[in-house]
Amino acid sequence: xxxxxxxxxxxxxxxxxxxxxxxxxxxxxxxxxxxxxxxxxxxxxxxxxxxxxxxxxxxxxxxxxxxxxxxxxxxxxxxxxxxxxxxxxxxxxxxxxxxxxxxxxxxxxxxxxxxxxxxxxxxxxxxxxxxxxxxxxxxxxxxxxxxxxxxxxxxxxxxxxxxxxxxxxxxxxxxxxxxxxxxxxxxxxxxxxxxxxxxxxxxxxxxxxxxxxxxxxxxxxxxxxxxxxxxxxxxxxxxxxxxxxxxxxxxxxxxxxxxxxxxxxxxxxxxxxxxxxxxxxxxxxxxxxxxxxxxxxxxxxxxxxxxxxxxxxxxxxxxxxxxxxxxxxxxxxxxxxxxxxxxxxxxxxxxxxxxxxxxxxxxxxxxxxxxxxxxxxxxxxxxxxxxxxxxxxxxxxxxxxxxxxxxxxxxxxxxxxxxxxxxxxxxxxxxxxxxx
Amino acid sequence: xxxxxxxxxxxxxxxxxxxxxxxxxxxxxxxxxxxxxxxxxxxxxxxxxxxxxxxxxxxxxxxxxxxxxxxxxxxxxxxxxxxxxxxxxxxxxxxxxxxxxxxxxxxxxxxxxxxxxxxxxxxxxxxxxxxxxxxxxxxxxxxxxxxxxxxxxxxxxxxxxxxxxxxxxxxxxxxxxxxxxxxxxxxxxxxxxxxxxxxxxxxxxxxxxxxxxxxxxxxxxxxxxxxxxxxxxxxxxxxxxxxxxxxxxxxxxxxxxxxxxxxxxxxxxxxxxxxxxxxxxxxxxxxxxxxxxxxxxxxxxxxxxxxxxxxxxxxxxxxxxxxxxxxxxxxxxxxxxxxxxxxxxxxxxxxxxxxxxxxxxxxxxxxxxxxxxxxxxxxxxxxxxxxxxxxxxxxxxxxxxxxxxxxxxxxxxxxxxxxxxxxxxxxxxxxxxxxx
Numbered sequence: 001x002x003x004x005x006x007x008x009x010x011x012x013x014x015x016x017x018x019x020x021x022x023x024x025x026x027x028x029x030x031x032x033x034x035x036x037x038x039x040x041x042x043x044x045x046x047x048x049x050x051x052x053x054x055x056x057x058x059x060x061x062x063x064x065x066x067x068x069x070x071x072x073x074x075x076x077x078x079x080x081x082x083x084x085x086x087x088x089x090x091x092x093x094x095x096x097x098x099x100x101x102x103x104x105x106x107x108x109x110x111x112x113x114x115x116x117x118x119x120x121x122x123x124x125x126x127x128x129x130x131x132x133x134x135x136x137x138x139x140x141x142x143x144x145x146x147x148x149x150x151x152x153x154x155x156x157x158x159x160x161x162x163x164x165x166x167x168x169x170x171x172x173x174x175x176x177x178x179x180x181x182x183x184x185x186x187x188x189x190x191x192x193x194x195x196x197x198x199x200x201x202x203x204x205x206x207x208x209x210x211x212x213x214x215x216x217x218x219x220x221x222x223x224x225x226x227x228x229x230x231x232x233x234x235x236x237x238x239x240x241x242x243x244x245x246x247x248x249x250x251x252x253x254x255x256x257x258x259x260x261x262x263x264x265x266x267x268x269x270x271x272x273x274x275x276x277x278x279x280x281x282x283x284x285x286x287x288x289x290x291x292x293x294x295x296x297x298x299x300x301x302x303x304x305x306x307x308x309x310x311x312x313x314x315x316x317x318x319x320x321x322x323x324x325x326x327x328x329x330x331x332x333x334x335x336x337x338x339x340x341x342x343x344x345x346x347x348x349x350x351x352x353x354x355x356x357x358x359x360x361x362x363x364x365x366x367x368x369x370x371x372x373x374x375x376x377x378x379x380x381x382x383x384x385x386x387x388x389x390x391x392x393x394x395x396x397x398x399x400x401x402x403x404x405x406x407x408x409x410x411x412x413x414x415x416x417x418x419x420x421x422x423x424x425x426x427x428x429x430x431x432x433x434x435x436x
Numbered sequence: 437x438x439x440x441x442x443x444x445x446x447x448x449x450x451x452x453x454x455x456x457x458x459x460x461x462x463x464x465x466x467x468x469x470x471x472x473x474x475x476x477x478x479x480x481x482x483x484x485x486x487x488x489x490x491x492x493x494x495x496x497x498x499x500x501x502x503x504x505x506x507x508x509x510x511x512x513x514x515x516x517x518x519x520x521x522x523x524x525x526x527x528x529x530x531x532x533x534x535x536x537x538x539x540x541x542x543x544x545x546x547x548x549x550x551x552x553x554x555x556x557x558x559x560x561x562x563x564x565x566x567x568x569x570x571x572x573x574x575x576x577x578x579x580x581x582x583x584x585x586x587x588x589x590x591x592x593x594x595x596x597x598x599x600x601x602x603x604x605x606x607x608x609x610x611x612x613x614x615x616x617x618x619x620x621x622x623x624x625x626x627x628x629x630x631x632x633x634x635x636x637x638x639x640x641x642x643x644x645x646x647x648x649x650x651x652x653x654x655x656x657x658x659x660x661x662x663x664x665x666x667x668x669x670x671x672x673x674x675x676x677x678x679x680x681x682x683x684x685x686x687x688x689x690x691x692x693x694x695x696x697x698x699x700x701x702x703x704x705x706x707x708x709x710x711x712x713x714x715x716x717x718x719x720x721x722x723x724x725x726x727x728x729x730x731x732x733x734x735x736x737x738x739x740x741x742x743x744x745x746x747x748x749x750x751x752x753x754x755x756x757x758x759x760x761x762x763x764x765x766x767x768x769x770x771x772x773x774x775x776x777x778x779x780x781x782x783x784x785x786x787x788x789x790x791x792x793x794x795x796x797x798x799x800x801x802x803x804x805x806x807x808x809x810x811x812x813x814x815x816x817x818x819x820x821x822x823x824x825x826x827x828x829x830x831x832x833x834x835x836x837x838x839x840x841x842x843x844x845x846x847x848x849x850x851x852x853x854x855x856x857x858x859x860x861x862x863x864x865x866x867x868x869x870x871x872x
Contacts, residue, residue: 027532027535028532028533028535028536031532031533031536032533054533054536054537055533055535057504057533058501058504058534060504061497061500061543061544064497064500064501065494065497068494068496068497096464096465096466097466097467097491097493098491098493098494099463099464100491101497101542101546103686103713104715105541105715105738106537106538106541106542106543106544106545106738107501107537107542107543108543109542110537151713151716152689153689153690153691154691154719250539253586253587253588254589254590255590277586277587279587279738279739279742279745280744280745281717281718281745282717283587283590283745286590300539302542302715302738303715305713305716308716309715309717309718309719313718
């Protein structure tokens with residue numbers, strides 16, 4: 001008997017992270033990391049979990065957007081392989097009325113991503129494989145069939161994508177074994193939140209190096225004097241051999257970025273992340289061309305069309321995919337293929353709640369079956385909120401361990417869900433009483 | 437006593453336009469034109485009306501996004517002048533948690549636009565002026581203060597904007613008089629919907645010319661043979677002296693666009709609108725460079741940062757602002773200033789429900805106080821759904837008459853609102869019974 005998707009439930013979950021200034025940066029001083037959390041259920045008893053990540057306010061809008069996708073999911077066959085997952089992705093992103101709300105950007109697109117990712121979780125759980133291995137078991141033809149090439153063919157055709165994937169096929173098994181043995185390199189942002197004082201920055205930077213990380217990241221972008229001091233302290237704390245990446249979180253105009261990066265360059269920053277608007281392809285290209293620090297971006301890039309142009313314009317040294325902003329695994333597969341075509345390494349954005357859990361699968365699949373390389377590649381790691389997941393991401397000695405549990409590592413503990421429901425879970429009932 | 441905003445109400449209104457294939461194009465075959473309709477009320481009894489325009493499904497998500505903006509509006513002073521309207525626009529677009537849902541794009545940004553526009557309606561009603569005259573009565577300094585220049589300064593600085601506005605100041609009064617006497621040129625899309633048969637196309641095209649229009653527009657983009665035949669029929673119907681614009685509604689990749697436009701060029705199309713993805717700045721530039729038809733875009737451009745790049749890249753011959761996609765009057769003012777700086781004419785997108793009513797104010801203000809020119813400029817006109825507005829847009833002999841009623845022409849009749857509420861208004865109760 002074929003299994004059918006019978007329900008799509010969505011919940012508004014929020015974590016009061018603003019109380020410790022975890023996650024604070026130049027544009028987001030006090031986020032409450034949140035998830036519009038979706039569960040797909042089937043008549044066979046299987047479940048698929050996924051989510052939109054948000055910063056708190058507006059999480060209910062993401063939940064409403066996910067709920068609007070129910071008619072595209074319920075009654076469909078429970079996804080099993082590439083054909084089902086390709087069809088579902090297209091149904092969710094190409095509805096002729098819903099697309100007016102984007103197209104393919106913002107809340108509606110993030111909601112599609114949450115549902116697509118939940119479907120991948122469901123399919124991988126049914127197959128008994130973690131998503132990275134489930135993906136890496138698909139043929140080049142199946143992988144190409146998952147991608148929506150609309151608007152991409154001036155940069156990447158299906159035939160070119162197929163050739164890339166076939167070229168990477170022979171080494172798949174060896175690379176999967178290597179991943180299982182030694183994991184995937186990580187860097188940590190935990191020391192660098194803008195709201196942390198200097199002592200905490202130095203202590204956490206030293207702990208990161210002791211813990212095996214070879215790269216850390218600092219949030220910057222407000223006061224240049226503060227940025228220079230924090231960069232100097234971090235450099236002194238970690239020594240010359242550890243990479244220090246900087247993240248301006250979209251704080252600057254192009255001229256600001258050029259001036260400030262010239263001042264910071266003597267401390268040898270590894271990359272500057274989001275120097276300006278994530279929509280500003282030409283701005284990123286101007287920043288990359290006008291100063292010596294390498295440029296990274298992507299966590300707020302709305303879709304594959306913008307990634308395509310960042311690559312066409314030579315605007316980035318590193319592509320930072322995010323697992324929960326574009327339309328799920330399928331669209332991130334398009335971005336991985338574009339990056340491979342242009343020879344630009346992918347260094348995923350993570351952190352938030354659950355983003356490390358999801359994106360590790362995509363980076364590991366990229367290594368096994370697309371780029372075939374770890375060179376210049378690291379996955380972000382932030383040590384927050386992992387305890388709420390049934391199969392949390394594990395980083396040891398500065399490397400992500402390859403997940404082994406079936407699925408997308410997206411599932412939260414039922415107790416965490418119950419506690420963090422907004423506004424009626426116990427975590428929020430007490431706080432909202434206090435605030436009113 | 438200062439007036440205060442005391443409530444923000446939002447309603448899900450839908451019109452069953454798909455039943456006549458009004459509005460049908462290559463990407464949106466059966467839209468039900470809809471509005472997430474917002475009413476601001478004050479303790480002095482004044483009201484401000486505004487809306488997100490959508491195609492039906494998902495209109496409830498836009499309504500949820502508008503509702504999420506209540507805390508940024510309620511309790512504020514009822515907006516009176518530029519300072520209030522600048523502050524409200526910033527509050528709605530720069531919340532550090534909400535911005536994660538965009539930033540500045542998609543549902544959340546459209547919702548901000550609806551509320552900003554409702555605030556402009558409220559301020560103009562209180563001032564006793566239509567919005568175009570209310571805007572044209574502001575000083576260059578006040579106008580500059582309304583604009584968010586973040587991410588624009590590599591293309592347009594506040595000083596440059598001020599100089600543009602000052603240069604246009606001397607002729608304001610004469611141009612306002614001219615507008616009141618003779619109106620603003622329009623073109624019509626009513627003949628060209630993709631779902632109309634050839635006979636209806638020919639009849640409506642001839643009626644348009646008889647009615648005084650010097651430009652019509654055809655929806656194309658599916659089958660090239662159909663497009664060539666429809667273009668030929670339209671050309672035969674209107675003669676060589678009437679401009680025929682084409683609209684592909686994002687249907688093509690770059691290569692498709694180049695091939696198809698080469699085939700259509702012998703019929704002398706005036707412009708090609710949305711040849712590809714609205715996010716594809718470099719794609720539009722390639723289409724413009726690679727074939728002879730002029731390029732127009734903008735109705736789906738998410739924000740001022742993308743408009744900036746379209747101009748920087750030389751990707752467009754015409755900038756098509758939409759009144760209800762970006763963050764309201766303030767952000768459209770930024771786009772008008774950018775277009776003026778680059779010397780590109782603005783030809784607004786309209787149609788849908790209420791878009792003609794809104795955008796006429798922006799085009800007329802542009803003529804009076806920004807570009808100072810009507811050359812190469814036309815406002816789209818579609819003859820649908822105007823009867824639901826208390827002060828509908830009026831087009832006579834191919835020209836928009838200058839609105840005289842105070843406000844933004846955004847207000848619908850109470851009976852229209854009651855009838856079209858989804859799903860509980862009488863228009864929908866009967867239809868949904870029939871469909872289930």
